[in-house]
Amino acid sequence: MEKEEKSNQEQEFKGKNLEDVISQAEHVLKLPRNKFTYEVVTEKTKLFGMRGKKIVIRAWPKIEPKEDPVAQSLNKILSFLPLDIDYKIKRKNDVIHIIFEGPDKNLLLRKDGALLMAFQHILNKVSPQKVQADCDFYRERKERRIKEYAQHMANQVHETGKDEILDMMNPYERRIVHITVNQIPGITTESIGDGFLKRIKISSLKNEAA
Secondary structure, eight states: OOOOOOOOTOOOEEESSSHHHHHHHHHHHTTOOOGEEEEEEEEEOSSSSSOOOEEEEEEOOOOOOOOOHHHHHHHHHHHHHHHEEEEEEEEETTEEEEESSTGGGGGGGGGHEEEEEHHHHHHHHHHHEEEEEEEHHHHHHHHHHHHHHHHHHHHHHHOOOEEOOOOOOOOOHHHHHHHTTTTTTTTEEEESSSSSSSSSEEHHHHHHHO
């Protein structure tokens, strides 16, 4: 557990018992007790006995952590959309994984996950780390489809010797194609075009050598 940083608003309070002292702190700090941290400094007693025992604490407002920029941006976007959607954020290997769920989650997957990918694109603009958005294992299913498509087109190039130009793809989709096809001997790939969406040309190395 990380140590909590102390605020420069730390103050000392004394009273006859702990509840009394905490109530004083609430009144002076103008905060409910769950909004400040305290530590018991000492228990003071009068000489020759326990009579007149005093509790002394130091209390300071909790320093609330700054909201994650990804969560902040996502909450702002969702506040403008009439969607009943929740999400979870997980961090693994320097990648922020956002998993969407909720009654309207299927709307994110319409038109081949267009809205889901739009969320991912926007969040990658505000995050210092890579963001991947997913819903109902969409990424896993899509990756499998792209691999099958790439393998089919690569086999076609191998059989006919003719180049094949694939549909427009985003960087994530193109990366899957390049990795899949370049594992097939004698076949190579090349991205064509400018901008976010590009096509991929699949060619036979025999043609390039000719």
